[in-house]
Amino acid sequence: MNDKVFACIDHSSYTPAVCDYGAWAALQLAAPLEFLHVLDRHPEMAKKRDYSGSIGLGTREHLLEELAALDEQMSRVAQESGRLLLDGAKQRAIEAGVPAPEGRQRHGHLVETLAELENSTRLFVLGKRGEAAESAPQHIGGNLERVVRALHRPILVVPKEYRKPGSAMIAFDGSATTRKGVEMIARSPLFRGLTIHLVTVGEGNRAAAGLEWAEDTLRRAGFAVQAAIVSGEPETALAVYLQAHALDLLMMGAYGHSRIRQLLVGSTTTTMIRTLAVPLLLLR
């Protein structure tokens, strides 16, 4: 059953937008919506420190009880507030018209939890930043890149503000990933009713030939398509085009290069996620 839309929420300010985009995607795809809240416990971090350095009668046993009690308390509170969060999200989705949204809480790390759920998933919806990274607006959340690299399903990364998508832009570079993406869009109901702008960065016949194929594929699937070739650095050229046409969504292949290359020249994907104020549909 790979048909669910999973919207991942936490206590960050992105959660309302994640709910709204999740609801939009679920309605477009006519797929069930499930909200996921991961209770990210950090047993590798010490919560309590005692530098007295002495051990006495039954220290071992007492220490275990003490640490377990501390964890228990924190887990309880986290679980309770997570449940409230899920209830709120479900309410919001019902108001948006989703028939029966579900909620689920899991213990563990976000990346591993999502990887486990991957097989029953059609689309993941995530905010750009989680609650832990809220205070650093120039960076994307620490989890996001790891999530994107670890998963093999499409991921919708959303900004803080919801705007009902009326148009979408596909950053087309002729690679296998984006070709598959175009075919997927042609088959999928997700972009139904949206005006699609196909944009390639670069010059020459090869870019044009690939673009023609993509345009053709989408047009035959019944989309209103507009194709364009722009020149310049991908990051800036795509952003300029997006803003000039006031488009609502960007679809692109994500992290096509190795980590080594990223370390040296930086990643287009990361830059786009960081700078654009529209949701990004990332394909792997």
Place this chain on the structure above:
Amino acid sequence: MSISRFRQDWLSNVRGDLLSGLVVALALIPEAIAFSIIAGVDPKVGLYASFSMAVVIAFAGGRPGMISAATGAMALVMVGLVKEYGLQYLLAATLLTGVLQILAGLLRLGSLMRFVSRSVVTGFVNALAILIFMAQLPELTNVSWHVYAMTAAGLAIIYLFPYLTKAVPSPLVCIVVLTAFSMFLGLDIHTVGDMGELPDSLPVFLLPDIPLNWETLSIIFPTSLTLAVVGLLESMMTATIVDDLTDTPSNKNRECTGQGIANVATGFLGGMAGCAMIGQSVINVKSGGRGRLSTFVAGVVLLILVVFLDTWVRQIPMAALVAVMIMVSIGTFSWDSLRNLRTHPPSSSIVMIATVVVVVATHDLARGVFVGVLLSALFFSNKVGRLMRVTSRTEDEGRARYYSVAGQVFFASAEKFGAAFDFKEAIEKVTIDVSRAHFWDITAVGALDNVVLKFRREGTQVEVIGLNEASATLVDRYGVHDKPDALEQSMKH
């Protein structure tokens, strides 16, 4: 994945790891010195060992946050070797210990720990605590009253100072105060300087100065084997304790290999064999240490302190070390196990006490664990053996009898099985229904054969029904009663 693994193991708890590593380093110094004295070598040997064990295991170990160094358990094993053959043979034995442990890790022997029951672990820990305490007694016999007074004052500082502040390790305060006090008064009591050479430089790579021949191997091998076993036992137990305390998993086989690598490195750096330390690991977790960084910091800080402060370390009175070691033995002992003696089943209490008694009598932790494991296996098979019952009823107006066997039939219950049948009954036919029984070994099969043959000799016709899959394969392979020459075969035995 490896990058995020690295980040989690090393950098997820930096502040806590740095500070707890510091606390542990301070507590390691007196222990390393004390254990060197137990083993009969210069304090230098134990201090170098603690440094190299901690630093190497920080990288190679399978349990982040666990502290490995020179330990009492290992020191006790090597006493004989050091006394008879000297330090160079100890270094060679340390290398061999490491090699054996690496092999154990590669053969995945860490999983053998599942045969060591909780009672044996408790017995091991208690015996270790008792041995550490007993090792302090020579420092407390035939000495002036000053030593007793200082030891008592040291213990008072260790246990009362935390009520004042928990920001400073109280064992450190104890050592500093007692050292200053004895220097000030110029007391004539034993100090660390009297015990042998202290490190004055960083350790250097060296090969043990021994003849490489068969005789050397036969000298060091028995000790190395015991060291390897004891080291792995304590390390695996400590890893389990840290797993429980921190609620995080560990890689036991990697820990085995890691201990081996650490011991090889230690042997080359002129240190004595070591392993994980229960007391120090608990102190580390208590002080907020969770990652590999804490172990690494503990080792490095230990070496820096000792090399640069050696003139001061020399002045530490032994009474202060004795106080710290008494604290370690008190903290290592499982006091709950005393209270549990009354509530736990007698068999597990016997296992625990037997482990303690054997260790304290032989000063060999491996032997104690061996006895403990053996006893728990015996108790277990005895218990399972009781899970066997034979019931019967007459059929066909008293001319036939139906026996039903339920439960486990094996060496421990075979005799009871054989005695459950009434051969004196003159009867035409006997049916033995074993469909609800398991025949585990050849003893069980032999017992069934015997029963069948005995009935046949009385002229009774026997039918065995319901030999289930597991029993059937065993009976097919080893049984004789269903073969044509059954009787003759059986007579031969």
